[in-house]
Amino acid sequence: MKIYDFALDAKAVGDAGEFEGYASTFGNVDQGGDVVEPGAFIEGIVKAKKDGRTIPMLWQHDQREPIGVWVDMAEDTKGLYVKGNLLIDADPLAKRAHGLLKAKALGGMSIGYRIPAGGAEPDEKRRGVTRLKTIDLREISLVTMPMNIEARVTGVKSTVEAGKLPTLAEFEDLLRDAGGFSRSQAKAIAAHGLKRLIDQRDAGSEADARSAFLAALLR
Template sequence: MQTKQRLDLPLTIKSVSDSGEFEGYGSVFGVEDSYGDVVIRGAFAVSLAKWKEKGRLPAMLWQHNMSEPIGIYTEMREDDVGLYVKGQLLIDADPLAKRAHGHMKAGSLTGMSIGYMLDDYEYDKEKGVWILKAIDLWEVSLVTFPANDEARITDVKSLLARGETPPPSKVERALREVGFSGSQAKAFMAKGYGAVSPREAGADEALQSLKSLLTRI
C-alpha cells in the first residue's frame, strides 16, 4: 500500500509582488539533497497532466494543514530547470497568507514541502543516490521549517506498526536521523546490521540509538 510522503524542498523565489503573487522553483532537477534523493526531469509530468485534466492544480497549504489553504497556484509546470510554480497568496482574505507573504518578502520563508505519493524510483548504486522518477503531487505547502527528525522516525515506526513495509528511502532517512552517516546508512541498507563497524567514528553511538529505537517500536 502506498502512503503519503513529504519531500522538503528549497523554494527558489524569483519574485514576490506586493499583491501576493510569487513565482519560483519548488524543485530543481538533478540536484542531490541532504538525504541522497535526486528528482529527475519528468518526475512530475504525469501528475501535472492529471491535474490539468481536472482543470485545477494541487492545493497551496500552510504547513501541510488541509484546513488552512492560503492561496492558489495559477501555474505549475516542468521546464529545463525544475518544477516551476506561480501562485497567488490571498493576503486580503487570510491572516496566514499575509503572514507567509511577509516572510517571503523578508526572505525568512524559503521552504516548500510537497505532499505526494512516490510512484516510481530506483537506487543508483554508482552514485549512491535515490532517483525519484515519478511523483504524484497531492498538495504543495509553504513551510517555515522542514519536517523535524522525530517526525521522520515516527513515520517509519507507524508504517511498521500497521504491518506495512516502509520504502527504502524512508528507512535510510530514519537511519540518518539517529546518527548514521550517509555511507553507514547505505551500507546498513545494502548488507544489514553487520555492515557497520562500531569502531567507525560515531558508529557505536548510532548503533546504540538504533537499538533504543527498535525497542520502542
C-alpha cells in the same frame, strides 16, 4: 505521503500576493537519499489539468490551512517552476505568509507527494540513492523550517532501516508535522496501526512487522 524540501528561491513577490519560484529542483539528493529526475512531474501536471484539479497551496503541510492558489506550474531544465497567488485579502494567515515571504523570512517550499508503482528505482551508480522518475504531486507548501520536517521523516525511515520500529510518540510527531494531522488524529492512527506492529514485534515477529511498516511509510 512523503515530503521533499527545498531552500526558498521565490522571485517577483508582488504587493497583491503573487510570487513565483522553484518548488522542486532536479539532481539534489535529500537527506533520505531521494533525488528527483527531470520529467518526474510532467505526467501528474498533465493529468491534474485534464481532470480540472488544482494542486493545493498549503501552510506547513497542514491540510486545514490552504493559503492561496497555484496559477501555473511547469518543468524547465532546473526543476518545477510555479507561480502562485496568496489570498491575502481573504485569509490572515496568507497575509502573514506574504509578509514573511517579502521579508525573506521563510525557509523554503516543500512538496507533498506519493510515488506510483514503478515511479522510483535505485541509482546504480550511487549507493543508497533512489531516483524518483514519476511523482504524484499532492500539494506544495510554504514552510518556515523545512529541514525540521525532513529530519523527522528521515529519522523514522532510518529507524526502520536500522532494524527497529519507531516509538508511538515518534510516529505521532511524524503524522502531525509531515502529515498535517491533529494530535488526536495522530494518536488514533498510531494506536490502531503502529501499535499492532509493535505488539507483533514483541511477540517475536519483528522482521515482518518492520517490513509492513516500511512498506506503508514509503507507499
